Amino acid sequence: MFMNVKAQIREPEVMELLEYAVFPEPEQVETAVQSYESHDEYELYAYDDKELLVGLIGFEDRGEGLYIRHISVLPENRRKGYGRGMILELMLERNPELIIAETDEEGVDFYRSIGFMVFSMGEVYPGVERFRCEYEVEQADEEEQ
Known part of the structure; x- marks a missing residue:
């Protein structure tokens, strides 16, 4: 289940997922937490699978599209489709025209594998x-519906 966890941001399992998103700089976790707490427009969702939070995605709507601030999946649950699933949930719930993320070289293959264009x-x-x-995001043609 995809659910809003912004109000639970300081809960240990949410903090753990956020730490994976800022790895290898765990000292950045508190900075990230404070940014979500101080910006109403920042949203934070997690994917719950059998009462275990396995993934986290933080984002904001910048007008030009949804900007992914953080995304992570528990190491033992990676390569099972949770990251892709969270992005698909965002598309379904928010219906954006564009989704944007910034990443390092390690994250490029993940985004490329789900159809993102990547620019250095x-x-x-x-x-x-x-x-x-x-x-x-391809918008459905209203005439086809």
């Missing part, structure tokens, strides 16, 4: 290349 942003931080990933 260059070396954003010293020694770290970042990538902008964009997915244009």
Whole structure:
């Protein structure tokens, strides 16, 4: 089940998933928590599978589309479709025209595998290349319905 967990952001299982999203910089967890607590427009959802939170996705609507701020899946549940499933849930619930994410080289294959276009942003931080990933959501043609 896909559910809003923003109010439970300081619960241990939510914090654990957020820590995976900011890895390898666990000190960034508190910064991320504070950003969700202080920005009403930031949303945080988790995927619950048999009463276990297995994935987390944080995002905001920037007008141009939904911007994924954080996404993570418990290590033992990776490569089972949970990340893809959370993005598909976002598409179904929010019906955006565009979904945007920024990632490092390790995340590129994940986004590419589900149809995102990937663009290098260059070396954003010293020694770290970042990538902008964009997915244009196909809108159903109303005449076909």
